[in-house]
Amino acid sequence: MKINRKDFLKTGFATGALAAAPAVQAQPRTQGVDLEKYRFHPLHRFSNDEMVIEREQQGKPHAGKVLAAIQPHSDDIPIFAGGLVAKLIHEGYRGYLIRTTNDDSAGSGRTRAETMLNDERDTAAVAKALGLEKVYDLSYRNHNLDEINIKELTARFVFLIRLLKIDTIISYDPWVPYDNNPDHYITARAVEAAYTGRWDYPEQLDVVQPHGISERYYFTRRGPQFINRIVEITSHIDTKVRANMCNVTQGPGGHNGRRLKQRLAQQGLKLPILGDTDESADFNYIKHIVLDLDSEVHRLTPSDREVGKPFGLEWAERYYYRGRIPSKLDGYIKQNAVRL
Ligand SMILES: [Zn+2]
CATH class of the missing domain: 3.40.50.10320 (LmbE-like)
Structure with missing residues (x-):
């Protein structure tokens, strides 16, 4: 079937196909782009910088x-x-x-x-x-x-x-x-x-x-x-x-864990994450507090x-x-x- 250009335009407007075109153009230019790949400015990336x-x-x-x-x-x-x-x-x-x-x-x-x-x-x-x-x-x-x-x-x-x-x-x-x-x-x-x-x-x-x-x-x-x-x-x-x-x-290092354990014990408290012995307190203080929960670093x-x-x-x-x-x-x- 031969499409009459005039009719096509008319149909297009009627269905909204052409009316929608400007909205498509106005969409953000990042749509469909993997932004993770552009976490650095593209010019500042090296070709082997994949994560x-x-x-x-x-x-x-x-x-x-x-x-x-x-x-x-x-x-x-x-x-x-x-x-x-x-x-x-x-x-x-x-x-x-x-x-x-x-x-x-x-x-x-x-x-x-x-x-x-x-x-x-x-x-x-x-x-x-x-x-x-x-x-x-x-x-x-x-x-x-x-x-x-x-x-x-x-x-x-x-x-x-x-x-x-x-x-x-x-x-x-x-x-x-x-x-x-x-x-x-x-x-x-x-x-x-x-x-x-x-x-x-x-x-x-x-x-x-x-x-x-x-x-x-x-x-x-x-x-x-x-x-x-x-x-x-x-x-x-x-x-x-x-x-x-x-x-x-x-x-x-040192005895930060056991010191914290003793300080809490004086207040009638304990942190289960530190364990029950002085040795476990020193180890778990580094593992769970310094390397995880809270440290200056x-x-x-x-x-x-x-x-x-x-x-x-x-x-x-x-x-x-x-x-x-x-x-x-x-x-x-x-x-x-x-x-x-
Ligand atoms: Zn240093």
């Missing part, structure tokens, strides 16, 4: 790989990345702990020197609790890392990367704003700048071999941060708790339980992750190459 849920794995899939957990202070890695370190070690990594400052301004001790000693001992205990093989204490002054020549710190990292053949680095994110502690951002930027090509610090190559980093996990203690990886740590949360318990001098960022919740995970940590970027040309060749 990944890194689940716990069976066996030793990372056997043969080496990680470095790098922190300015004895309590940073345990609080923000203790679960990831425990997970990767459990899954086959070998690892080292590198601490850039001497923590001489943080924690308890009758003198500054005694505080340093206490922090040094706590750091060694943290490494042991997380299954790390050795601590490298670089011993710059606490709260004063912005007074150093950052190239010196970078060169020390490059040497350690080559010496220990480090594949994976876990560190503070070098590019997040609003962290007022120079130890955090100077350490992070020195890590970020630790290029290990054959022309970088060539004199080192008389004693160590060239070696490059493959993967980086960056955490922050304050937002905002690019997040592209959620790491499941449910099976490793108790190891993370034990690592935090080692930080008696400045961190959340998690008033600023989501707790490990809150991070996991939207993804159906009981406990999780969040990171900006950077790995090797696959070659687009390789992919194109695989899909399009034909026999000669």
Whole structure:
């Protein structure tokens, strides 16, 4: 049937089809767009920034790989990345702990020197609790890392990367704003700048071999941060708790749990979540209060339980992750190459 244009227009108006057209145009331009993909400004995203849920794995899939957990202070890695370190070690990594400052301004001790000693001992205990093989204490002054020549710190990292053949680095994110502690951002930027090509610090190559980093996990203690990886740590949360318990001098360790239990008992009260013994109170105080309910840190960022919740995970940590970027040309060749 031939449609008479005049009739079609008339019919269109009669049924409202054309009348509806302007309303369609007026709808928000985001309709049908997956907004999750645009949580960062599109121009600021990298092509490999898809959100990944890194689940716990069976066996030793990372056997043969080496990680470095790098922190300015004895309590940073345990609080923000203790679960990831425990997970990767459990899954086959070998690892080292590198601490850039001497923590001489943080924690308890009758003198500054005694505080340093206490922090040094706590750091060694943290490494042991997380299954790390050795601590490298670089011993710059606490709260004063912005007074150093950052190239010196970078060169020390490059040497350690080559010496220990480090594949994976876990560190503070070098590019997040609003962290007022120079130890955090100077350490992070020195890590970020630790290029290990054959022309970088060539004199080192008389004693160590060239070696490059493959993967980086960056955490922050304050937002905002690019997040592209959620790491499941449910099976490793108790190891993370034990690592935090080692930080008696400045961190959340010590007898906070039993002190709270005793204070409540004097008022005729108890918190069942703390358990019945002093030991359970100290453990559960870290697990359920410091890492979940309330702590100075998690008033600023989501707790490990809150991070996991939207993804159906009981406990999780969040990171900006950077790995090797696959070659687009390789992919194109695989899909399009034909026999000669
Ligand atoms: Zn710190």
